[in-house]
Amino acid sequence: MVMDxxxxxxxxxxxxxxxGLVDTGIYSSRSDVIRDAVRRLVLDKLVxxxxxxxxxxxxxxx
Numbered sequence: 001m002v003m004d005x006x007x008x009x010x011x012x013x014x015x016x017x018x019x020g021l022v023d024t025g026i027y028s029s030r031s032d033v034i035r036d037a038v039r040r041l042v043l044d045k046l047v048x049x050x051x052x053x054x055x056x057x058x059x060x061x062x
Contacts, residue, residue, distance in 0.1 A: 008034075021033050
């Protein structure tokens with residue numbers, strides 16, 4: 001997968017919180033923290049935009 005580079009400025013407190021997540025082994029890097037956070041935000045915002053087909057995972061065809 002090709003990835004673009006995005007430069008952002010974050011508060012010192014957010015960076016310290018990210019470092020805590022990395023230090024405890026929840027994430028392997030700051031980049032992983034940011035990628036996961038953005039992915040979750042995008043998915044959250046898409047809820048309600050994507051039409052509901054009436055199917056949920058696991059009940060197709062039932």
